[in-house]
Amino acid sequence: MENRPNLNKEISIDDFKEFYWLKEELLIFCRIEGLKTTGGKIEISQRIEKYLDTGNKISEPRNKSRIAKSRFDWNNEFLSLQTEITDNYKNSENVREFFQNEIGKNFKFNVKFMNWMKSNVGKTLNDAILEWKRINYERKNSTEPKEIAPQFEYNKYLRDFMADNPTLKREAGIKLWKMKKSLRGDNKYRKEDLNLILNLIEKK
Numbered sequence: 001m002e003n004r005p006n007l008n009k010e011i012s013i014d015d016f017k018e019f020y021w022l023k024e025e026l027l028i029f030c031r032i033e034g035l036k037t038t039g040g041k042i043e044i045s046q047r048i049e050k051y052l053d054t055g056n057k058i059s060e061p062r063n064k065s066r067i068a069k070s071r072f073d074w075n076n077e078f079l080s081l082q083t084e085i086t087d088n089y090k091n092s093e094n095v096r097e098f099f100q101n102e103i104g105k106n107f108k109f110n111v112k113f114m115n116w117m118k119s120n121v122g123k124t125l126n127d128a129i130l131e132w133k134r135i136n137y138e139r140k141n142s143t144e145p146k147e148i149a150p151q152f153e154y155n156k157y158l159r160d161f162m163a164d165n166p167t168l169k170r171e172a173g174i175k176l177w178k179m180k181k182s183l184r185g186d187n188k189y190r191k192e193d194l195n196l197i198l199n200l201i202e203k204k
Contacts, residue, residue: 004182009033013052020153020181021045033057081126089117102129110135153187160189 005015007029023041026048030037035047035057051057068088075090077083079098091109099107102125112135117128154177161173179196181187 009052011052013049015184016049016052018184020187079125081124081129083125085117085121085123085125085128087121089121091117098125099129099132103132107132110139153181157187157189161193164189164191165194 004019005011007016007021007025023044026041026044027037029035029048030044033051035051037044039047068086070086070088072086072088074086074088075092075094077094079094081102091114096107096109113128113132116131116135120127120131157177157180158170158173161176162168162170165172176189176193176196177187180189180193
């Protein structure tokens with residue numbers, strides 16, 4: 001089994017792309033090399049790839065975040081169906097209580113809905129309620145498997161493993177994942193991954 005290389009500035013791009021890295025490992029690399037640490041795992045990985053390829057680094061920006069014009073206090077203001085979504089909107093407990101009163105105790109924030117709130121400044125909370133109900137209806141009535149974002153490779157691997165091996169225990173899938181992520185190549189589940197465990201048993 002090929003040893004996993006160390007993640008430092010001497011690593012080749014091919015080695016970096018061929019092995020699995022935890023987000024924490026990527027962030028440590030960025031801090032050591034003075035790279036930006038913002039964004040999701042995929043964005044950070046792409047930033048490191050560019051650095052390894054060109055040597056160019058972009059340091060953490062200083063106070064360049066967009067300043068909101070509105071001073072509406074989403075933590076304490078009285079909310080109504082006519083309340084407009086502002087550019088400083090926040091998913092506060094005050095907002096949660098409002099939606100639970102209007103929709104019911106089954107209301108929960110979800111990524112799709114939160115993104116809609118942030119990108120629909122000027123619309124009302126009544127519009128937001130209609131959108132939440134639409135998203136919730138689609139989620140409940142969808143026959144497609146729930147999509148797992150690319151950065152959540154562990155979750156996707158286990159889901160695919162259990163779907164292909166319904167008689168095996170989850171612990172076997174977890175053991176396979178730990179072995180697979182240490183190897184060169186992608187981290188997608190394949191039926192032949194079971195050979196990893198068989199080979200380990202034979203060596204004992």
